[in-house]
Amino acid sequence: MLTNLQQQPADALLALIKLHNADPRTDKIDLGVGVYRTGQGDTPVFGAIKAAEKKLAETQESKAYLGPEGDMGFVEALMPYVFGKVDPTLGGRIEGMQTPGGTGSLRLALAMVKRAGVRRVLMGTPSWPNHAQICADLDLEMAGFNHATPDGTADMDALREVLRSAGEGDAILLHGCCHNPSGIDYENDEWDEIARLVAERKVLPLIDLAYQGLGLGMDEDAYGLRRVLVAVPEALVAYSCDKNFGLYRDRVGALYVMMGEEAQLAAAMSNGHALARANWSQPPDHGAAAVRLVLEDEALVREWLDELDTMRERIRQVRSRLAAAGKVGTLDLAPLGGQNGMFSILKLDKEQILALREKHGVYMAGSGRINVAGLTLGNIDTFVDALEEVTTG
Numbered sequence: 001m002l003t004n005l006q007q008q009p010a011d012a013l014l015a016l017i018k019l020h021n022a023d024p025r026t027d028k029i030d031l032g033v034g035v036y037r038t039g040q041g042d043t044p045v046f047g048a049i050k051a052a053e054k055k056l057a058e059t060q061e062s063k064a065y066l067g068p069e070g071d072m073g074f075v076e077a078l079m080p081y082v083f084g085k086v087d088p089t090l091g092g093r094i095e096g097m098q099t100p101g102g103t104g105s106l107r108l109a110l111a112m113v114k115r116a117g118v119r120r121v122l123m124g125t126p127s128w129p130n131h132a133q134i135c136a137d138l139d140l141e142m143a144g145f146n147h148a149t150p151d152g153t154a155d156m157d158a159l160r161e162v163l164r165s166a167g168e169g170d171a172i173l174l175h176g177c178c179h180n181p182s183g184i185d186y187e188n189d190e191w192d193e194i195a196r197l198v199a200e201r202k203v204l205p206l207i208d209l210a211y212q213g214l215g216l217g218m219d220e221d222a223y224g225l226r227r228v229l230v231a232v233p234e235a236l237v238a239y240s241c242d243k244n245f246g247l248y249r250d251r252v253g254a255l256y257v258m259m260g261e262e263a264q265l266a267a268a269m270s271n272g273h274a275l276a277r278a279n280w281s282q283p284p285d286h287g288a289a290a291v292r293l294v295l296e297d298e299a300l301v302r303e304w305l306d307e308l309d310t311m312r313e314r315i316r317q318v319r320s321r322l323a324a325a326g327k328v329g330t331l332d333l334a335p336l337g338g339q340n341g342m343f344s345i346l347k348l349d350k351e352q353i354l355a356l357r358e359k360h361g362v363y364m365a366g367s368g369r370i371n372v373a374g375l376t377l378g379n380i381d382t383f384v385d386a387l388e389e390v391t392t393g
């Protein structure tokens with residue numbers, strides 16, 4: 001029976017981790033999977049998380065089950081950072097649950113919209129490959145539209161066009177900040193328009209916020225999400241703490257659901273709980289408990305936000321250095337300076353990407369996406385020289 005299963009290709013991005021690890025060159029450069037790296041090339045555990053983990057080890061008295069919603073203290077403590085300080089529940093209309101990372105949250109959100117009768121998911125392309133993969137696995141139809149114009153700005157015309165022909169029964173998946181893979185985010189006035197259009201067309205927004213704090217700042221990166229949420233009756237937010245708390249493999253995320261009225265939340269959330277039960281039953285506790293302990297302690301919150309500021313500033317610094325290189329072979333690196341978060345796309349073909357890997361030990365996704373946090377002030381020049389060489393032959 002099981003021989004009916006066909007060989008599947010390995011996930012291209014995750015396969016890069018193994019390829020990079022197996023490369024013995026000491027000067028190799030890893031710009032593949034999206035993890036933050038310090039100027040020394042490390043991905044350390046946050047100091048605030050270390051302190052919270054210590055506290056957790058000392059004070060946690062039980063590891064008994066919590067239920068499919070996970071650690072609700074974590075889910076609620078995060079809300080003021082996501083939705084704003086004044087009324088993070090938007091009048092009691094938002095409720096959340098813990099999920100295994102952002103992917104768990106997206107999986108639940110998309111399964112819920114499918115159950116609710118959504119027929120199509122509108123999605124700017126390129127997008128994070130797992131978005132399409134989850135939709136395909138759930139048999140959800142996708143309608144792609146260009147996320148960016150060739151000159152590197154958000155393609156508002158394409159978005160307007162797709163929304164013009166959209167309506168009730170459609171959902172739209174939007175990257176809240178730090179667009180993955182392009183780094184091209186909507187400006188605030190563009191978010192204002194998106195909020196208005198999505199509300200007018202009665203399209204259900206699903207906002208993926210996986211990099212809050214790594215773009216322009218915690219509040220700045222939530223501008224679009226907050227703007228959309230006050231304009232529409234219903235929305236879903238897939239949140240990840242994997243990057244902004246550095247918890248990657250601990251898989252820490254949350255799904256938030258906003259309904260038109262508070263009384264409608266129980267039925268909607270019961271679907272999230274039932275879907276979680278059928279998928280992973282209950283989310284892993286450790287990372288979420290550590291985040292909760294950070295958020296419950298003012299000094300740890302300050303330490304966490306300082307660490308996040310340092311990360312964001314380093315990413316900005318690398319971006320400025322790349323942008324200053326300007327024209328490199330056939331590439332123009334200048335736009336990278338105005339893009340946000342860890343990722344940007346370089347217009348490279350398959351051969352050039354392979355040559356970068358084989359000749360120069362530079363690892364990047366097959367789409368030409370680079371994780372700029374993988375660069376250090378010590379290896380940027382080598383990287384830029386390698387780009388020049390592969391693009392000019």
Ligand code: LMR
Pocket residue numbers: 013032033034035128180
């Ligand atoms: C990435 O895009 O590199 C990250 O979100 C990690 C992943 O799971 O793909």
